[in-house]
Amino acid sequence: GEDVEQSLFLSVREGDSSVINCTYTDSSSTYLYWYKQEPGAGLQLLTYIFSNMDMKQDQRLTVLLNKKDKHLSLRIADTQTGDSAIYFCAESPYNFNKFYFGSGTKLNVKP
Amino acid sequence: KAGVTQTPRYLIKTRGQQVTLSCSPISGHRSVSWYQQTPGQGLQFLFEYFSETQRNKGNFPGRFSGRQFSNSRSEMNVSTLELGDSALYLCASSQDRGTPYEQYFGPGTRLTVT
Numbered sequence: 001g002e003d004v005e006q007s008l009f010l011s012v013r014e015g016d017s018s019v020i021n022c023t024y025t026d027s028s029s030t031y032l033y034w035y036k037q038e039p040g041a042g043l044q045l046l047t048y049i050f051s052n053m054d055m056k057q058d059q060r061l062t063v064l065l066n067k068k069d070k071h072l073s074l075r076i077a078d079t080q081t082g083d084s085a086i087y088f089c090a091e092s093p094y095n096f097n098k099f100y101f102g103s104g105t106k107l108n109v110k111p
Numbered sequence: 112k113a114g115v116t117q118t119p120r121y122l123i124k125t126r127g128q129q130v131t132l133s134c135s136p137i138s139g140h141r142s143v144s145w146y147q148q149t150p151g152q153g154l155q156f157l158f159e160y161f162s163e164t165q166r167n168k169g170n171f172p173g174r175f176s177g178r179q180f181s182n183s184r185s186e187m188n189v190s191t192l193e194l195g196d197s198a199l200y201l202c203a204s205s206q207d208r209g210t211p212y213e214q215y216f217g218p219g220t221r222l223t224v225t
Contacts, residue, residue, distance in 0.1 A: 031211040042115070042201055042216030043154075050211070088154065097142055097205060097212040098167040101154035 006102035018076040020105045022089030029094040037086045084109045115217035123223045129190040132220045136204030143185040148199040197224045
């Protein structure tokens with residue numbers, strides 16, 4: 001099956017930019033997603049990108065996709081303490097409602 | 112619009128018992144997926160139901176089963192519980208009207224097996 005990998009931890013100061021990285025293995029057409037999980041809660045969809053795109057921007061969030069290296073990143077501009085959470089990268093093959101998640105990156109934002 | 116609801120939120124069971132978890136999707140959503148979340152294995156896909164039929168399946172033993180009702184509500188069942196089944200079980204629903212499949216997650220059921 002598909003393999004999605006993320007680094008486990010990231011610590012930044014409030015106001016800085018955060019960059020969370022993810023690598024995936026599926027070589028076919030796929031959607032790539034970013035989810036956020038706060039303590040005691042389910043996952044919240046933040047954004048997604050199709051594998052034929054390079055970049056997507058949505059307010060403070062920027063997703064960059066390097067198709068050659070199968071590398072996905074999520075940049076959060078002006079990171080706030082409320083952004084502290086676990087961020088999951090996920091991949092879903094085109095036309096299949098079946099998701100493969102990374103292990104999650106715990107983002108700690110220091111005031 | 113109400114979100115995805117899961118009941119119960121917390122459950123404690125003994126090894127060997129069985130358990131049933133329930134998920135009510137967002138109104139109008141016809142697809143329901145189940146995931147197991149553990150610190151060691153992360154989020155793993157269990158199965159997906161659409162129109163009362165299992166459409167996709169992950170790599171879990173037959174002790175894990177599910178079903179979906181005509182109103183799209185879904186249940187998952189785990190028989191002969193093992194200590195390793197302790198996890199957060201997440202349910203997600205989606206409209207299933209073309210890609211991308213935007214899955215909306217419930218808060219989860221925390222199962223502890225003793």
